[in-house]
Amino acid sequence: MGSPNFFQPFMAATISCCSFQPGTHITFSPKPPKPSLHCIRTKSFSKGCGGLPPRPTILACSTSSPFPFIWRRRIGSQRRGNDASKFSYSDGFLEKEDKGSDSTSQVLSGLLPYVVAATAVTALSFPSSFSWVSREYYAPALGGIMLSIGIQLSIDDFALAFQRPLPLSIGFMAQYLFKPVLGLLIARAFRSPPMFYAGFILTCCVAGAQLSSYASFLSNGDVALSILLTSFSTISSVVFTPLLTGLLIGSVVPVDALAMSKSILQVVLVPVTMGLVLNTYAKPVVNIIRPVMPFVAMICTSLCIGSPLAINRSQILSAEGLRLLLPILTFHFFAFTAGYWVSKIPLMRQEEATCRTISLCTGMQSSTLAGLLATQFLGSSHAVPAACSVVAMAIMGLYLASFWGSGSRIRDIPASLFSKLFYS
Template identity: 25%
Template sequence: MESSIITELFLPLALAIIMFGMGLSLTVDDFKRILIYPKAAALGLINQIILLPLVAFGLIHVFDLQPELAVGLMILAACPGGATSNLITHLAKGDAALSITLTAFSSFITVFTIPFLVNFSIAYFIPDGEEQQLNIMGTVISVLVITIIPVILGMLVSKKWTVLALKWEPLFRKMSAVFFVLILIAAILKEKDNLLGFFEEAGPVALTLNIATLAIGYFSGIIFGLGKKQSTTIAIEAGIQNGTLGITIAATLIVNSVMTIPSAIYSLIMFVTASAMILWGNRNNGD
């Protein structure tokens, strides 16, 4: 996949705008909240940062994915929860405050875990793919610039100009949705000639990964004594991934369009299962 204005400029800029919009809805209290319910927060982060990549790694072997798609799925699994997880949690009558906290923390932590997990995946699945491996420090800086710095800027705007932030947030939410759709379309069109074959190969494993992480997230919460609302939140945080970041890493940093496909397919699937979670949550989580 050759570099282009889409991968070099549009993808990073679009992701930065999405993350800025997320920052508008965050406050410092969202980070302090981890002290209020440490067990739920810790369990959510374990599901997101440890169990999700492990499940993805196992499913890759079960489904025998081709190497580039395997790396693409691991890139997705390395990413933090998606910004839309907060809205989905709210609609599913989960714990919205916990959702925001988990999204915030996973976004910061994965800045440092992504390059190591992605490089491990490339080395494991593509032994002769050294030239595709990420520069650790360069990747950390790149992910910081397109994710964390926009989030911090959004938080600063929200704190200093609260009224303005309240006006901007709905606009940025709509812009985020538009950019998300455009990024998906761009990723799909880039591999349109091979799309059916890729979907047949990566679709089942992406669906299985999504359902598995939702189930593991929910039942791990129940097993460890959390209520239905917090368990639902952990499930959604584990199952709703930042597919936009996954596509950006594959297309912009690794420059491999095939590796974008799992993130694109997963992003389509997760909103179908998210709808099911919303219906289920409304039936089971009460008011």
């Protein structure tokens, strides 16, 4: 069978498959270096390879192609990440896409963990640099992050997420079953000070962080699943956060359901919906603002992290505050690890992108919400664990997301650390 003409500009090959169906492996003969592709989604295909329709049709594949650039059809779809290529079939020729904005995004993604660390040091050393960021500015800052994600999404992404209830169930159980129990065990094992004990447990019982959606985007994870899981857990926190807090620390923490719903609309749903609408109906506008959105997201992330640190600086740097460091790091480490590997067990059998997303959603929770609730209902000292958690989960989560976004996997971490220690 002859090769479709859109493969000819970059390899002389023939396709041995007879159908572009999800799960079909496509091989080439003669074989170039590592040419295998694995089809994960097709649209508008009604025939096999020999009967490709003459009108433009989109084919989305993951590829191990050795070519270091991004290929794109004349009306094609854009690839994001290191393991997914998208082609659209038409009578035109294959074009090499400009990598300027993509390279900028990758550079900023790699720098983000260092920006977070620098933000933490600056906020603790010079609190006035971030203390001006009040609650009124915090919601718009997170909204800017969500907008940068929304312009990368399509309605099809959400439709696919709703068709997979198992990942949503895994993430939800990890959020409100595993993490509260883990927090209780760690607090008792490390004998957390009484002035911080309740605040630490409360931090382990809140919803997932909106920042996890941005981390999922950086890690080439399932962003739509992350947004859905974060939204569901936030809505459910109206019931589960007071219930779990009452069971684990013996006091009920009331939550203003109306205020929380308003926060969800402002921080997640409105900017993401706006981005979806722009990406669907205003492509020229998206093409203009997309190059600057990585910078906007980085600035917003820095503001969201620096503000709670600057406001709670004195308590964080106290002797009791420093004792919280190890328990908080331990909690987030096991949360990230469990979220990833539970999704990998044979009973679940989730894809790599889904495992990354569940891991990030499990390890990153809305510590700012915990700090607000602790201040209002438990006392200001109980807000210190939440403020420390903001730094830990942001640095650990964003570093892990950047590590995954570079094309690496969990099993690559030991080799990466070894090479840095002995060959740097």
